[in-house]
Amino acid sequence: MRRFLNLFVNARLRAQIVKELLSILRDPRSRIIVFVPPLMQLLIFTFATTLEVRNADIAVYDRDAGHWSHELVARIDAADFVNEIHTVHSPEALRDLIDRRAVIAALNIGPEFSRDIAAGKVGTVQVIVDGRRSNAGQITVGYLNTIAAGVSAAVQRDTVHANPVVVRHWFNPNLIYRWFVVPALSGILVFFSALMITSLSISRERELGTFDQLLVSPTTTFEIIVAKTMPALAIGLVLGLMMIAAAAFVFRVPFEGSFWLLMPSLLLFILSVVGIGLMISSVSATQQQAILGAFAIGVPAVLMSGFATPVENMPTLLQWLAEAIPLKHFLVIVEGTFLKAMPASDIIANTWPLVIIALVTLSMAVVFVRSRLE
Amino acid sequence: MNDQTSKTVDSQADLIQDERAQRAFDWRRLMALVRKESLQAIRDPSTILIAFVLPIILLFLFAYAVSLDVRExxxxxxxxxxxxxxxxxxxxxxxxxxxxxxxxxxxxxxxxxxxxxxxxxxxxxxxxxxxxxxxxxxxxxxxxxxxxxxxxxxxxxxxxxxxxxxxxxxxxHSGRPVSVINLEPRYWFNAELESRRSLVPGAIAIVMTIIGTMLTALVVAREWERGTMEAVLSTPASVVEILIGKLLPYFVLGMAATLASAALAAFVFDVPLRGSLPALLILSAVFLVPALGQGLLISSVTKNQFLASQIALFSGFLPAFLLSGFLFEIDAMPVPIQAITYLIPARYFVSSLQTVFLAGDVWAVFLPDLAAMMAIGVFFFAIAKRKTRKNLES
Amino acid sequence: MSNVNHVMSTAITSDVFRRLGKNNAAVMIEDVVKRFGEVQALNGFSAEIQYGRLTGLVGPDGAGKTTLMRIMTGLLVPNSGRVTLAGFDVVDDNEAIHIVSGYMPQRFGLYEDLSVMENMRLYAQLRGMDADQHGDIFDSLLDFTRLGPFTKRLAGKLSGGMKQKLGLACALMAKPKVLLLDEPSVGVDPVSRQDLWRMVQELTDDGMAVVWSTAYLDEAERCQSVLLLNEGKLEFNGPPQELTDQIKERSYRLEQVGTERRAVLSKALNLASVGDGVIQGDAVRVVLREDANTREIKALADDVGASLTLVQPRFEDAFIDLLGGGPGGTSALAERIDAVELGSDVAVSCRNLTKRFGDFTATDDVSFEVQKGEIFGLLGPNGAGKSTTFKMLCGLFKPTEGEAQVVGHDLRYATGSAKSQLGYMAQKFSLYGLLSVQQNLEFSAGVYGLEGDIKRQRIDEMINTFDLSQYLSTSPDSLPLGYKQRLALACALMHRPPVLFLDEPTSGVDPITRREFWTHINGLARKGVTIMVTTHFMDEAEYCDRVAMMYRARLIALDTPDALKQGAVNEKHPDPTMEDAFIHLVESAQLDDEARRDAKAAV
Incomplete structure (x- = not known):
């Protein structure tokens, strides 16, 4: 503990921290590279990453000239998610539209449709979906089902019938996808920035020979590692704050939780990422190795973090592995803080894994740097 | 024979050699450059990591971890x-x-x-x-x-x-219909609705982008950084030879990685290849034109490994990942972003790959995609060629 | 197609003959000017380079040597003026230039992950040669470079000297008419350097024009003709002897100066009549200024009890004289430093020091002691284990066996206070390119624990001593090499260490900057600072009190420079130089090795 306190009155450490910060922020070009691309990506990807379906084209092959098929098609045409209805007159034309990816789904309405409904029977419509776009296809079917249910209600207006289920979506009543994406993207972009900055820090000094210079000076390995965590910590924190502010004020994502719980979690998150970055850096001989190493670890980490798909959907083994990914824990915290007003106990449940990851990776980095002295 | 004639013979021999060396394009020089590049690629462990290990990990994750099917x-x-x-x-x-x-x-x-x-x-x-x-x-x-x-x-x-x-x-209450309209969905090409079947072909596009753009950008930048470019430029090899010599091995590597990924997809991840193998190869080959062109362009502009990797990440990998329609529907994006996706070669490749794997040889899909990829590729190469001069003037 | 080619080649050939007939120069330079932005790299001069001759291109750093090389090989385009090589214009006939010339850039473009043979094949084929049909050329090149036994080794695993020889072999493919070598001997030990010389000599004898750019002036002396550049201008063009003759009877040696030689050199350099001076073992060599008389130097010789003898001028003397003489003899830096007090007289020591990497032994059982205030040199061919030994001494490597101590501390276990006893200046002056000069100074002060007033005071002192004020906000990367070296020295000395480690401190640095550097080092040694230095530069070895010679991981000799030179006296070299001594030691160690192997085989 005493050793730790001494650190902050230590001229050697101060000099190193200043050096680390300057080596990233002195050059105006590198300042731009550090801050501008992540913010631009937040903007572009927020709009790009959506699992909703919009502007969809749908084909209709209607062999029924009755009232109810007309009603169904009219309601689909009027739906928000539909861009255009393509009317076709042969199964071949329908097949062609699907094959060419011109439409995502096609309704095949049989000649008996309206007659069946009028007779009190169930009218069946075949919906052909482009399985190449399996996810969007499924969502489209969901939308179409809602429309069909509406028509059905109109048919049955004499008979008493109501939806037996009342649904309430907590935290995000209208299920606005952006409310989920923006906080998650802030986490991902901070993760990548911090990883890239730190993974280069030792390998660059090694390649340029300044690392030897550092090792012969009175500074300790512990101080070197502490100093090297600083720029990523500072930049990550600033980036994180900028993105959280953008989420709250530009994208209008409701911020329900405690800012004062989010801040320490963000710091711990960055610290654990920095640990991974420094570990990569301390085993890399060259900058190229460090870049590729960070890439080979960063991309799978994002895929397994629960951003693209929930962690619980993954095989058990991968779920265990995901526990070692700081981003997985931070996504829970940041989503929880924004939308759910997550209480301190839940936040802490997700921060202690971050502490462990940080401790393990940073100690490994110290060990690797020391063992390189052999 | 006197001295005079022997001298003439000598200078004629010189002439023949000069003539051969003088040609703007020479197969032998090209093959020498290709051999060099291949040996380097094979001997560098980071190339193997990026070209073979990372793709396997990515395909595996897309097949099992990034499942869009909800379960449990x-x-x-x-x-x-x-x-x-x-x-x-x-x-x-x-x-x-x-x-x-x-x-x-x-x-x-x-x-x-x-x-x-x-x-x-x-x-x-x-x-x-x-x-x-x-x-x-x-x-x-x-x-x-x-x-x-x-x-x-x-x-x-x-x-x-x-x-x-x-x-x-x-x-x-059997007998009382819940709804009078029953929609009967049929999922063509993917009847069991496994998201893996549409994600794995898309993932191949990501893998090829990494090899084509990222790796190429790095290796060309490395050549500038280590000073070997200066030595090669001072030989009779022409710019075209140097560029092709650099790219051909990565083209082959990219095709090998595609074949390996396709085999992995078909035999391990249970994704059917309903189209023909030649169609898959043509598509992959044409996609590599813009992918390699982009890598070449990045490295000839930056000449520095760190910058090259950053730009390749932001302009190659991430757009291929997020804007190609592979994870997120392009139709659902706002119009300005949709406009950007038209410039991303992976967009066309993903669409064709999903088709060739799941639907079959639908040339109505392939031809416009091939044309678009080709056009973007030619554009990248034209700029890269202009940016690479046969001297060190910048 | 072939028809077109034929027509083209005939056109080119007739062109060649016409031009050759008119002028027989290998390279013609006419009023060539080259600017990079604001900087005028070449200032508009003309010169000719002849076939069958070795032409040296010499000058201080930033004189424009590399720029001229790159223009001659068609890699840069002059802003005005004209350069033709073998009759071809370097701009208009760019293609042809690459066929008739061979070029070896400063860091030759060897592919480190290709083998020796693969590199050679590549460059052969790029020059339109078929490796299978030209086996004889390969054989002769391998023979010529003595690389025959290493054809399968990766280029990255070759020693510095072997790399340079391989680079030369690659540049020699397809027998160019003009061969351009840019600083081929930087980082090359004397034995390999001798090989390079022999190779080039043979080539010029065959009629090739060879251009050799260098910062080593003993090399320039061996050239048949020299182009001396300074600040983009041509200062001299002709045989080196011509320049040397201009300063006849101005070079003297003060023999047997003894232990006070550093003080004597300092005094000599401060004399108005002395333009230049260096230490040569026990002697001090001085060059008088133009029109100066010997009165002052005679007085000095009498004063210290040395004998004054007139010696043959060297090209280096003339070079320094032409550029206005070397720096003075007083180090402003050393003046400010208090004399070093140590607990013991031994500053650095090592016992049975051994380092193995797997099967490979880099340092084998090395022991020595270095006294306080001594300048101790570590010499040896490339790959002999100098660097490894050096790194163990300053705690960067852990010895496999044995131990090393600096000022009584084993640095492996040393605390910060023990480590602050040494200063370290790495090869290539490892400075932070992303920080400004000022920030670099502040960092090295801080990392050695300096704070407050004393920090500010030391930094100001360094800025004044090394004249860095004009560069404070620029990046070290864009500094001239000489200033980079000054900055690196300033950073290493900020905390006033009693022991200073210098790893090849003057590699590639021009003679004037080198002299200034040694003025500081001499001054520091006189104040009791112990200096450990590795070098490839034999002139520099002369400054050392004692020299340790390493060969194949072992210490093969440890003595004063004069004693080492004395040991190499034979009929061929009655008055051997340090370089002769080096080669002699290496060759006899080789013979020993062979004898031992034969003895073993016999058993």
Whole structure:
């Protein structure tokens, strides 16, 4: 503990921290590279990453000239998610539209449709979906089902019938996808920035020979590692704050939780990422190795973090592995803080894994740097 | 023979050699450059890591980790009523394949777990469930609460819970139709609706972007950094030879990685290849034109490994990942972003790859995609050629 | 197609003959000017380079040597003026230039992950030669470079000297008419350097024009003709002897100066009549200024009890004289430093020091002691284990066996206070390019624990001593090499260490900057600072009190420079130089090795 306190009155450490910060922020070009691309990506990807379906084209092959098929098609045409209805007159034309990816789904309405409904029977419509776009296809079917249910209600207006289920979506009543994406993207972009900055820090000094210079000076390995965590910590924190502010004020994502719980979690998150970055850096001989190493670890980490798909959907083994990914824990915290007003106990449940990851990776980095002295 | 003639013979021999060396394009020089590049690629462990190990990891993750199919969503079922029908509905929830039910008596128990993220929602079977069920009035019988902070899962929970209740009701009053319109979805090309089948072909496009753009950008930048470019430029080799010599091995590497990925997809991940192998090869070959061109362009502009990797990441990898239509629907994006996607070669490749794997040889899809990839590729090469001069003037 | 080619080649050939007939120069430079932004790299001069001759291109750093090389080989385009090589204009006939010339850039473009043979094949084929049909050329090149036994080794695993020889072999493919070598001997030990010389000599004898750019002036002396550049201008063009003759009878040696030689050199350099001076073992060599008389230097010789003898001028003397003489003899830096007090007289010591990497032994059982205030040199061919030994001494490597101590501390276990006893200046002056000069100074002060007033005071002192004020906000990367070296020295000395480690401190640095550097080092040694230095530069070895020679991981000799030179006296070299001594030691160690191997085989 005493050793730790001494650190902050230590001229050697101060000099190193200043050096680390300057080596990233002195050059105006590198300042731009550090801050501008992540913010631009937040903007572009927020709009790009959506699992909703919009502007969809749908084909209709209607062999029924009755009232109810007309009603169904009219309601689909009027739906928000539909861009255009393509009317076709042969199964071949329908097949062609699907094959060419011109439409995502096609309704095949049989000649008996309206007659069946009028007779009190169930009218069946075949919906052909482009399985190449399996996810969007499924969502489209969901939308179409809602429309069909509406028509059905109109048919049955004499008979008493109501939806037996009342649904309430907590935290995000209208299920606005952006409310989920923006906080998650802030986490991902901070993760990548911090990883890239730190993974280069030792390998660059090694390649340029300044690392030897550092090792012969009175500074300790512990101080070197502490100093090297600083720029990523500072930049990550600033980036994180900028993105959280953008989420709250530009994208209008409701911020329900405690800012004062989010801040320490963000710091711990960055610290654990920095640990991974420094570990990569301390085993890399060259900058190229460090870049590729960070890439080979960063991309799978994002895929397994629960951003693209929930962690619980993954095989058990991968779920265990995901526990070692700081981003997985931070996504829970940041989503929880924004939308759910997550209480301190839940936040802490997700921060202690971050502490462990940080401790393990940073100690490994110290060990690797020391063992390189052999 | 006197000295004079022997000298003439000598200079003629020189001439022949000069003539051969003088040619703007020489196969032998090209092959020498190709051999060099291949040896280097094979001997560098980071090339192997990026070209073979990372693709396998990525394909594996896309096949198993990034599944868009929901399974085993954890929800709570709060049973406030003890009636037989309430018990039967709770049992119906517990019996489904896609839900993992935590039973509870009090909604406060499960509410906290929704906040902490242990449950994705809960169903309340209320105290007056029996009364509501038999009242004959149009009213709801159960309440569903979801975790809206994960919109996809929330949607799934809501729809699925509704389906469970409707089915349960239908089974109780057999004969009375729930709805008079029945939509019968048929998923063409992917009848079992496994997202893996559409994600894995898309992932091949990502892998090829990494090899084509990222790796090429790095190796060309390295040549500038290490000073070997200066030595090669001072030989008779022409710019065209140097560029092709640099790219051909990575073209072959890219094609090898495609074949390996396709084999992996077909035999390990159970993705059918319904189209023909030649079609797949043509598509991959044409996609490599813009991918390699982009890598070459990046490195000839930056001449520095760190910058090259950053630009390749932001302009190659991430757009291929997020804007190619492979994970996220392009149609659903705002118009300005849709416009950007037209400039991304991976967009065309993903569309064709999904088609060649799942649908078959649909040339109506392939031809426009091939044309677009080719056009972008030619554009990149034209600029890269202009940027690479046969001297060190910048 | 072939028809077109034929027509083209005939056109080119007739062109060649016409031009050759008119003028027989290998390279013609006419009023060539080259600017990079604001900087005028070449200032508009003309010169000719002849076939069958070795032409040296010499000058201080930033004189424009590399720029001229790159223009001659068609890699840069002059802003005005004209350069033709073998009759072809370097701009208009760019293609042809690459056929008739061979070029070896400063860091030759060897592919480190290709083998020796693969590199040679590549460059052969790029020059339109078929490796299978030209086996004889390969054989002769391998023979010529003595790389025959290493054809399968990866280029990255070759020693510095072997790399240079391989680079030369690659540049020699397809027998160019003009061969351009940019600083081929930087980082090359004397034995390999001798090989390079022999190779080039043979080539010029065959009629090739060879251009050799260098910062080593003993090399320039061996050239048949020299182009001396300074600040983009041509200062001299002709045989080196011509320049040397201009300063006849101005070079003197003060023999047998003894232990006070550093003080004597300092005094000598401060004399108005002395333009230049260096230490040569026990002697001090001085060059008088133009029109100066010997009165002052005679007085000095009498004063210290040395004998004054007139010696043959060297090209280096003339070079320094032409550029206005070397720096003075007083180090402003050393003046400010208090004399070093140590607990013991031994500053650095090592016992049975051994380092193995797997099967490979880099340092084998090395022991020595270095006295306080001594300048101790570590010499040896490339790959002999100098660097490894050096790194173990300053705690960067852990010895496999044995131990090393600096001022009584084993640095492996040393605390910060023990480590602050040494200063370290790495090869290539490892400075932070992303920080400004000022920030670099502040960092090295801080990392050695300096704070407050004393920190500010030391930094100001360094800025004044090394004249860095004009560069404070620029990056070290864009500094001239000489200033980079000054900055690196300033950073290493900020905390006033009693022991200073210098790893090849003057590699590639021009003679004037080198002299200034040694003025500081001499001054520091006189204040009791112990200096450990590795070098490839034999002139520099002369400054050392004692020299340790390493060969194949072992210490093969340890003595004063004069004693080492004395040991190499034979009929061929009655008055051997340090370089002769080096080669002699290496060759006899080789013979020993062979004898031992034969003895073993016999058993």
């Amino acid at each position: 969503v954890r929800i709570g079922v709060v049973l406030e009523s003890d009636s037989a029908s309430a018990q039967s509905l709770a049992a119906a929830f517990a019996g489904t394949r896609y839900l993992k039910v935590t039973p509870a008596r009090d909604r406060r128990e499960v509410a906290e777990q929704v906040v902490s993220g242990q449950l994705r929602g809960y169903v309340v079977i209320p105290q007056d469930f029996e009364k509501r069920l038999t009242s004959g009035q149009p009213q709801s019988v159960v309440q569903v609460i979801t975790d809206g902070s994960l919109p996809n899962t929330a949607n799934f929970v809501a729809n699925y819970a509704q389906g469970v209740v409707l089915n349960w009701q239908a089974s109780r």
